[in-house]
Amino acid sequence: MSGNILEVRGLRAGYGLRTVLENISITLAAGDWFVLLGPNGCGKSTLLDCVVGRLKPSGGEICIAGHSLAKKPYEAKIQLGYGCAPDALPALLTSRQCLEVHAAAKGLSTIADDLLALAEQLRFSPYLESFVDTLSLGTRQKLAVLLALVGDPQLIVLDEAFNGLDPASALVLKHHLRTRIERRGGALLLATHSLDIVEHYADRAAVLIDGRLKHEWTKDELQKLRESGGDFEAALARATVESAASLDI
Numbered sequence: 001m002s003g004n005i006l007e008v009r010g011l012r013a014g015y016g017l018r019t020v021l022e023n024i025s026i027t028l029a030a031g032d033w034f035v036l037l038g039p040n041g042c043g044k045s046t047l048l049d050c051v052v053g054r055l056k057p058s059g060g061e062i063c064i065a066g067h068s069l070a071k072k073p074y075e076a077k078i079q080l081g082y083g084c085a086p087d088a089l090p091a092l093l094t095s096r097q098c099l100e101v102h103a104a105a106k107g108l109s110t111i112a113d114d115l116l117a118l119a120e121q122l123r124f125s126p127y128l129e130s131f132v133d134t135l136s137l138g139t140r141q142k143l144a145v146l147l148a149l150v151g152d153p154q155l156i157v158l159d160e161a162f163n164g165l166d167p168a169s170a171l172v173l174k175h176h177l178r179t180r181i182e183r184r185g186g187a188l189l190l191a192t193h194s195l196d197i198v199e200h201y202a203d204r205a206a207v208l209i210d211g212r213l214k215h216e217w218t219k220d221e222l223q224k225l226r227e228s229g230g231d232f233e234a235a236l237a238r239a240t241v242e243s244a245a246s247l248d249i
Contacts, residue, residue, distance in 0.1 A: 004029050005065055005155050005187035006051070013050050020046045026186040028155070032113060033178065035198050036191040038208035044191040047208070048159050051189065052082040053170035065154045078106065081153035083161050086140035091133035095124070099150060106151030115149055120147075121172045138164035146220050153241070154186040154211045162194055174201055182235065198222070199232045 004027050011024040020043045028034050049055035051062055053069055053076075061068065067075040070146050087205075090098060099111045119125050124142045127135060133144065142166045148156055156177070162170045178201055181188050190197065198205045198217075206216040217225070225235060 004053040004063075005032070005064070005146050006189065007050065007063040008047075008060065009062075009161070010056050010060035011047070011050060011053060011056040013046055019058075019211065021050070022055075024211075026189075026206070026213070028189060030185040030187065031182055031203070032182060032187040033201055033203045034187065034189050035202040035205040036189065036208060037156055037193070037195075037205060041094070042208045043211040045159055046211075048082075048157055048191055052080060052157050055076060066235070078151075079154040081148040081150065083144045083148035083156075083158040085159065086137055086144055086164070089132045089140055089143060089147075092131065092249060094129050094131055095135070098147060102147050102150040104139070111150070115146060116184065118149070118176055119146055121234060122169050123134045127240075136164075136168070138166060141165055142169065146173075149180070152180075152184060152186075154184065156181070156186065156188045158188070158190045160192055161190065161196070162192065177201075195232045199226065 006024040006026065006028040012019065012022055014020040015249055024047060026034070036047065038044050046055065048187065050057045051064075051069075054072060060143045061070065062076075064076040065079040067079070069076045093101070096111075101116070103109070103111055116118075116125070119128070119142075122142050124139065124146065125137055127143075132140065132143070141161065145158065145161050148158060162173070165173065174197065177188055180186070192200075202222060204217060205222065206212070206213050225232065
């Protein structure tokens with residue numbers, strides 16, 4: 001059993017005869033905030049769907065907290081928190097009911113106090129008794145993130161979690177996630193287009209191009225870029241262009 005929070009080895013996945021991901025390998029250790037970058041349609045959401053068990057890969061292996069997602073799905077998923085797309089939330093439940101269902105699935109009888117405290121910080125508390133289909137996009141996004149944090153999972157997986165959030169809520173969430181993974185010894189896998197997250201919060205980042213992981217910035221490389229006042233947007237653009245050229249696209 002490995003001590004890593006997430007191990008993705010030689011992952012291959014797609015839809016029908018169309019291969020979307022090829023030979024993807026990622027390892028996240030305790031405390032890692034890993035950002036997945038890339039243009040629209042490059043396979044970021046497909047990769048996250050594989051990691052959380054929504055899509056069965058055609059090759060490779062995924063382990064969460066030392067448990068094989070294929071061989072021990074319950075043990076793996078109990079350590080997982082996934083922020084689903086806001087439009088995938090159950091429309092006819094209230095926000096509190098959604099949280100209670102997720103808590104019960106994790107074997108908890110109540111919603112944790114620290115989660116309710118975060119809801120208050122996000123100015124979400126007034127919507128706890130509201131039905132999901134009455135919530136705005138940003139408010140549903142907050143609920144999706146809160147659901148991902150139920151049970152204090154070791155691995156948190158978020159897909160564009162800051163879309164639709166007001167600046168104050170986005171800042172609260174960034175600080176909370178940074179503190180949470182450091183305290184818990186967990187890890188965060190985040191797919192996003194927001195370079196400010198890479199610039200200020202990420203430990204590592206990688207760019208996905210045409211279904212292949214083509215460039216990764218280590219923790220030391222990101223730190224050097226920060227200290228030098230480097231242009232993160234230019235660095236990403238350069239990596240993207242170079243990666244695309246290597247694929248002849």
